[in-house]
Amino acid sequence: MALLRVLKKGAAAAALSYKQLLVIWVVSLIMILFVSFPLRVMLNAVFGNSMAVMRLTDGFDAGLLGDVGKPFLYLISAASTGGLLLLLAGFLLYTFFAGGLFASYTTAWGGLKMTAFIRESARNFLPFLKVNLLILLIIAGYTLIVLGIPVAARMALAKGSMPEGGSMILFYSIWLLGLPLWLFVADASRRWIAATGSDKAFRAMGAGFRALKERFWVSYGTVLLILIINALFIFISFWYLACSIPEKGGLIFLFLIVTQIMFFIRLFMKAWRYASVCEAVR
Amino acid sequence: MKRFVIAVCLSLPLALAGQVIVDTPLSARLTGYDIDAILEPDSHVVSGDMRAWWVNNSAQPVRDVMMHMYLNAFSSNKSTFARGGRWSPAGDDGWGWVRIESMVDAKGQDLTDSMRYVSPDDGNEYDRTVLQVVLPEPVQPGDTLVLKISFESKLPSPIVRTGYADDFHFVAQWFPKFGVYETAGTRDRESDGWNCHQFHPSSEFYSNHSVYNVTVKLPEEYVVGSGGMFMEELALGEGMKKVVWRAEDIVDFAWTAWPGYQVMTRNWRDVDITFLASEKGIRKADQQFEAVIYALEYLDDRVGPYPWPHLTFVDPPMSGQGAGGMEYTTLFTTSGGGLFPSFIRMPEMVTIHEFGHAYFMGILASNEFEEPWIDEGINSYWEQRIVDDSYGDGYGLLRLPFIKLSDADQGRMVYVSSRSQTISTNDLPSWMYPHGTYSMMSYNKAATWLHTLEGIITTETMDNVFREYYRRWAFRHPSGRDFIAVVNDVVRSEHGNRFGEDMNWFFDQVLYGHEVCDYMVSGITSNKIRSYSGVIDGDSVTYVKSDRKSDTLYLSRVSLERPGGLILPVEVLIGFDDGSEIIETWDGKAAWKDFEYTGTSKAVWVKVDPDDKIDLDVNRVNNSWSSDQEFPAARRMAKKFIFLMQIMISLITV
Numbered sequence: 001m002a003l004l005r006v007l008k009k010g011a012a013a014a015a016l017s018y019k020q021l022l023v024i025w026v027v028s029l030i031m032i033l034f035v036s037f038p039l040r041v042m043l044n045a046v047f048g049n050s051m052a053v054m055r056l057t058d059g060f061d062a063g064l065l066g067d068v069g070k071p072f073l074y075l076i077s078a079a080s081t082g083g084l085l086l087l088l089a090g091f092l093l094y095t096f097f098a099g100g101l102f103a104s105y106t107t108a109w110g111g112l113k114m115t116a117f118i119r120e121s122a123r124n125f126l127p128f129l130k131v132n133l134l135i136l137l138i139i140a141g142y143t144l145i146v147l148g149i150p151v152a153a154r155m156a157l158a159k160g161s162m163p164e165g166g167s168m169i170l171f172y173s174i175w176l177l178g179l180p181l182w183l184f185v186a187d188a189s190r191r192w193i194a195a196t197g198s199d200k201a202f203r204a205m206g207a208g209f210r211a212l213k214e215r216f217w218v219s220y221g222t223v224l225l226i227l228i229i230n231a232l233f234i235f236i237s238f239w240y241l242a243c244s245i246p247e248k249g250g251l252i253f254l255f256l257i258v259t260q261i262m263f264f265i266r267l268f269m270k271a272w273r274y275a276s277v278c279e280a281v282r
Numbered sequence: 283m284k285r286f287v288i289a290v291c292l293s294l295p296l297a298l299a300g301q302v303i304v305d306t307p308l309s310a311r312l313t314g315y316d317i318d319a320i321l322e323p324d325s326h327v328v329s330g331d332m333r334a335w336w337v338n339n340s341a342q343p344v345r346d347v348m349m350h351m352y353l354n355a356f357s358s359n360k361s362t363f364a365r366g367g368r369w370s371p372a373g374d375d376g377w378g379w380v381r382i383e384s385m386v387d388a389k390g391q392d393l394t395d396s397m398r399y400v401s402p403d404d405g406n407e408y409d410r411t412v413l414q415v416v417l418p419e420p421v422q423p424g425d426t427l428v429l430k431i432s433f434e435s436k437l438p439s440p441i442v443r444t445g446y447a448d449d450f451h452f453v454a455q456w457f458p459k460f461g462v463y464e465t466a467g468t469r470d471r472e473s474d475g476w477n478c479h480q481f482h483p484s485s486e487f488y489s490n491h492s493v494y495n496v497t498v499k500l501p502e503e504y505v506v507g508s509g510g511m512f513m514e515e516l517a518l519g520e521g522m523k524k525v526v527w528r529a530e531d532i533v534d535f536a537w538t539a540w541p542g543y544q545v546m547t548r549n550w551r552d553v554d555i556t557f558l559a560s561e562k563g564i565r566k567a568d569q570q571f572e573a574v575i576y577a578l579e580y581l582d583d584r585v586g587p588y589p590w591p592h593l594t595f596v597d598p599p600m601s602g603q604g605a606g607g608m609e610y611t612t613l614f615t616t617s618g619g620g621l622f623p624s625f626i627r628m629p630e631m632v633t634i635h636e637f638g639h640a641y642f643m644g645i646l647a648s649n650e651f652e653e654p655w656i657d658e659g660i661n662s663y664w665e666q667r668i669v670d671d672s673y674g675d676g677y678g679l680l681r682l683p684f685i686k687l688s689d690a691d692q693g694r695m696v697y698v699s700s701r702s703q704t705i706s707t708n709d710l711p712s713w714m715y716p717h718g719t720y721s722m723m724s725y726n727k728a729a730t731w732l733h734t735l736e737g738i739i740t741t742e743t744m745d746n747v748f749r750e751y752y753r754r755w756a757f758r759h760p761s762g763r764d765f766i767a768v769v770n771d772v773v774r775s776e777h778g779n780r781f782g783e784d785m786n787w788f789f790d791q792v793l794y795g796h797e798v799c800d801y802m803v804s805g806i807t808s809n810k811i812r813s814y815s816g817v818i819d820g821d822s823v824t825y826v827k828s829d830r831k832s833d834t835l836y837l838s839r840v841s842l843e844r845p846g847g848l849i850l851p852v853e854v855l856i857g858f859d860d861g862s863e864i865i866e867t868w869d870g871k872a873a874w875k876d877f878e879y880t881g882t883s884k885a886v887w888v889k890v891d892p893d894d895k896i897d898l899d900v901n902r903v904n905n906s907w908s909s910d911q912e913f914p915a916a917r918r919m920a921k922k923f924i925f926l927m928q929i930m931i932s933l934i935t936v
């Protein structure tokens with residue numbers, strides 16, 4: 001089975017690049033700490049020595065809002081602004097490191113030296129950024145067509161009320177089944193840039209679409225499978241994030257360790273997709 | 283009491299003419315209405331022929347009657363309602379009004395020339411919501427005045443409580459309706475007279491318990507519901523039908539007609555419950571019935587029986603949500619249109635609230651205009667208890683894995699986060715609350731201090747207060763003072779002088795005063811002291827060695843302050859580093875208080891009002907203090923934030 005071979009080889013390549021993944025993990029963690037630490041200090045300033053924080057023990061008790069008043073709103077706005085900035089910075093950071101990862105999976109088969117990894121990341125940054133933005137635009141347009149139009153049409157028919165969940169499942173499924181196509185094109189385009197050293201984003205996209213046409217079922221199947229596994233994993237991550245309520249110092253530390261391992265696995269699975277696509281196109 | 287008996291006897295022939303719903307009259311039945319109406323759905327006009335009667339239960343002849351003409355609130359944008367609520371019509375067809383085409387008394391004397399509009403509340407000459415009719419001859423004590431009135435009611439749009447949206451009609455406040463003739467002594471009144479207020483944006487209810495016989499003719503495709511008991515439906519031919527209802531001992535009669543209604547029924551004990559909703563709304567029928575049955579059981583158990591065998595409630599369609607969240611005793615409207623996800627219990631909360639009004643204002647017919655707190659405040663208090671008890675304390679309104687909100691906290695939050703907490707006392711008439719504080723004061727502040735009262739006198743006593751309130755005042759007109767008298771009597775009989783002579787000190791502050799309640803911990807200090815006790819003996823000082831083994835003693839001082847002007851007794855729980863705890867009480871009278879402890883352990887934390895009994899405290903964050911600032915919740919939130927951001931970043935990058 002070509003598909004399984006691609007997935008296996010991709011996983012092996014991703015595993016070989018564990019050092020690079022560790023670098024990505026550390027850098028992104030430090031970046032987030034830059035925001036979360038001041039938030040922590042603000043939280044302490046809002047509550048001072050008050051034991052009211054304990055009302056946050058089993059989830060966020062919105063009843064606290066009235067008591068804390070304005071400072072709480074500042075805290076929430078700081079957290080959301082900080083979060084948005086982090087998303088932007090994170091987007092750029094990941095785009096940057098994707099350059100090094102794709103270089104690893106195309107040229108040296110997983111074994112790039114760290115300096116080469118950083119150099120390749122820097123070299124590929126701009127064309128990767130263009131490809132990423134283009135693909136995001138395509139996905140946005142695709143979402144609008146597949147999900148937006150049916151919703152709008154049905155809302156118009158049903159006089160402003162939202163269509164019900166049941167019939168929307170069909171459209172969600174269509175949307176999900178189409179998503180691997182765009183992700184494959186994004187990956188294959190970036191592989192092309194990494195492999196040829198070109199910085200032409202549109203030509204890269206062209207190469208990406210061509211690659212999709214050439215080995216359609218293997219390409220599509222690879223990304224679809226990895227996407228499903230990723231989606232399940234992200235679902236589990238969110239579930240754990242929401243439902244795990246460690247009470248004591250040690251357990252909270254354990255929570256940190258578990259979530260960081262989960263995040264590393266998530267990084268690995270992304271790298272797995274990159275490497276598998278490189279393998280499929282090779 | 284005597285007067286009551288006379289009145290009942292005199293009205294017997296009328297009231298008992300068709301005694302069908304309750305075995306014996308529940309109220310004095312001083313007023314009644316027989317209405318024959320036709321709905322013309324295209325013009326949104328209801329024309330009616332009405333026979334209305336009123337019994338003079340006073341000892342004096344009465345020379346005039348006052349009637350509510352509620353729908354005229356929508357006849358001009360200068361009406362008190364339109365100005366206060368910023369209502370304006372949706373196009374030329376949006377105006378609403380009620381016109382009296384003829385009015386004659388029992389002798390056939392035409393009274394139309396002796397009608398005039400008055401504005402007792404604000405003197406607004408453009409307001410036509412109160413009609414005064416001077417009678418050709420006075421109504422003698424014990425006599426019954428019968429008026430035959432032909433009227434035309436045009437429903438307004440957009441709907442504010444009453445009105446139409448396309449073919450949806452909610453017909454409330456729709457007929458000329460008597461005010462309440464109060465005798466001296468009723469609700470602290472000094473002399474007899476009519477109590478009939480204009481239609482205000484924030485209040486509309488004060489009525490006698492009445493008997494209604496209502497017949498409505500309308501196109502047969504319309505599905506109908508009302509506050510009356512369904513008697514019969516007849517096909518009239520030519521696509522028309524006639525529906526007959528009867529209601530006994532309720533304070534208002536409203537009905538609704540819409541071809542799109544879906545209908546479901548359930549039973550609770552002997553009560554037939556009918557639910558009308560849109561196709562979407564009816565899908566929430568299970569949750570809605572569950573909510574209304576929670577409320578029925580809760581209030582039946584803790585306040586008094588629900589005496590009618592019928593109850594109808596409506597979730598209006600989206601276009602008619604302006605009619606949602608209203609109360610007509612045996613008919614009420616909820617809201618939500620079936621659109622809320624199940625973890626937000628907003629529609630259930632509205633259902634429980636509006637049903638609660640069957641008690642607070644329906645059975646215990648207080649004056650919402652003059653004392654909105656005793657209507658909306660008490661009802662919100664019960665709504666919050668029912669919602670939080672039925673759906674889980676702390677989770678009543680919102681239940682998600684990571685965020686929760688109780689209904690009581692939601693109400694309290696509106697009060698404690700308002701910047702106008704001290705703007706007025708809590709006993710103002712509805713239209714007198716300044717700066718839009720009516721609902722914050724009447725619903726939220728009042729419910730918050732009722733929870734506080736419960737915290738002080740215990741839940742059990744609070745329930746007994748309401749049982750006694752029901753026993754004394756059901757189907758009568760209690761005032762705030764009457765309620766306080768019940769509180770005083772019940773608290774005295776259950777707790778003696780534990781809280782003082784009476785509870786007036788409480789109501790003087792929370793209801794008739796405007797101070798806020800705030801207790802705060804300013805800190806804890808612990809100093810080592812020498813383990814030798816000094817003894818001063820004349821001029822010489824000798825030291826006596828302590829016989830304890832450890833030589834370290836601590837003097838801990840717990841410092842409390844009362845920044846708020848409101849004074850309530852409060853409990854204080856102090857924790858020591860050896861795990862022991864001490865509970866203290868502070869009468870709160872001084873502006874500050876220190877508790878001092880000497881011992882081998884240090885005081886390390888303190889909580890004022892540890893059981894959160896004093897809901898009125900506007901800032902609970904400063905109620906506690908701990909020397910250990912490392913709270914697990916804060917640490918956990920930081921870790922969760924990190925993971926959330928990591929996952930989100932990985933999601934938005936391809």
Ligand SMILES: [Zn+2]
Nearest residue numbers: 635639658661
């Ligand atoms: Zn209410």
